[in-house]
Amino acid sequence: MLNVDLHCHSTVSDGLLTPTEIANRAHQRSVDVWALTDHDEISGVAVAREVAKSLGMQHVGGVEISVTWAKKTIHIVGLQIDETSPGLVQGLYDTRHGREKRAMQIGAMLAEVGIPDAFQGALRYVGNPDLISRTHFARYLVEDGFCSDVSDVFKNYLVEGKPGYVEHRWSTLQNAVQWINGAGGVAVVAHPGRYDLTQLEMAAFLDEFKQHGGVGIEVITGSHTPDQFIEYAKVAQQYGFLASRGSDFHGPGESRTELGALPPLPPNLTPVWHDWF
Ligand code: AMP
Ligand code: MN
Ligand code: MN
Ligand code: MN
Numbered sequence: 001m002l003n004v005d006l007h008c009h010s011t012v013s014d015g016l017l018t019p020t021e022i023a024n025r026a027h028q029r030s031v032d033v034w035a036l037t038d039h040d041e042i043s044g045v046a047v048a049r050e051v052a053k054s055l056g057m058q059h060v061g062g063v064e065i066s067v068t069w070a071k072k073t074i075h076i077v078g079l080q081i082d083e084t085s086p087g088l089v090q091g092l093y094d095t096r097h098g099r100e101k102r103a104m105q106i107g108a109m110l111a112e113v114g115i116p117d118a119f120q121g122a123l124r125y126v127g128n129p130d131l132i133s134r135t136h137f138a139r140y141l142v143e144d145g146f147c148s149d150v151s152d153v154f155k156n157y158l159v160e161g162k163p164g165y166v167e168h169r170w171s172t173l174q175n176a177v178q179w180i181n182g183a184g185g186v187a188v189v190a191h192p193g194r195y196d197l198t199q200l201e202m203a204a205f206l207d208e209f210k211q212h213g214g215v216g217i218e219v220i221t222g223s224h225t226p227d228q229f230i231e232y233a234k235v236a237q238q239y240g241f242l243a244s245r246g247s248d249f250h251g252p253g254e255s256r257t258e259l260g261a262l263p264p265l266p267p268n269l270t271p272v273w274h275d276w277f
């Protein structure tokens with residue numbers, strides 16, 4: 001059975017390894033089919049493809065787009081994309097815009113609760129000046145002793161109702177799906193179990209996603225518990241969605257889940273890669 005891992009991050013967004021390093025690591029961990037899916041960025045994809053090819057590993061063009069739907073942040077993964085598609089390139093450029101201003105606001109809010117210089121601090125961890133994320137703040141807060149680890153940060157800071165939370169408008173759901181489809185790709189809901197949506201809201205969201213041309217959801221992801229593997233396998237069947245598998249690996253020591261190490265997709269699902277090879 002193919003070892004497929006279609007979700008991870010490099011230094012081009014908020015991962016700890018470069019695209020080259022992560023390609024090598026995926027290969028070492030016996031991944032056969034691999035996608036790099038940086039947040040709102042495709043500038044690592046060409047290198048990822050080249051290195052994957054040199055290793056004899058099947059590469060899939062990928063991206064993870066930040067979306068605001070009903071005031072909630074949702075992530076949509078695009079797979080099999082042509083990363084040179086002008087609509088996608090422009091859309092992602094627009095989506096990244098505003099991250100720096102948001103980061104300065106996060107820094108100012110943290111200063112109010114006694115954490116000085118967090119913007120400068122977060123910048124130390126940024127690999128791509130175009131893509132400063134909450135993860136970079138989290139690393140700073142851990143390194144400088146304000147929190148014990150990254151998940152401690154996301155319990156006490158940077159999230160709704162806590163210091164350092166800044167509301168932000170990302171792409172619309174419709175635009176994200178259209179950019180992906182316009183680039184020849186397929187749109188997949190990232191880690192559906194992670195969103196703070198009621199059952200009704202989730203159903204409305206999935207209906208809308210499908211109407212706009214979305215075709216898949218992640219079932220096996222590093223963000224799901226084993227119970228959620230089963231829950232979202234059922235959702236995939238109910239909605240007729242293709243199923244995806246991805247670790248959401250961000251780096252050694254930081255991610256719960258290693259590249260290629262998750263269980264396989266449950267039976268009776270159609271893998272999102274079913275017609276790719
Ligand atoms: P941003 O796009 O700047 O809002 O940052 C989102 C990123 O923060 C996600 O992609 C994760 O890498 C990270 N993140 C969010 N929530 C958590 C959490 N509870 N634990 C660890 N990392 C998280
Ligand atoms: Mn991330
Ligand atoms: Mn995500
Ligand atoms: Mn991710």
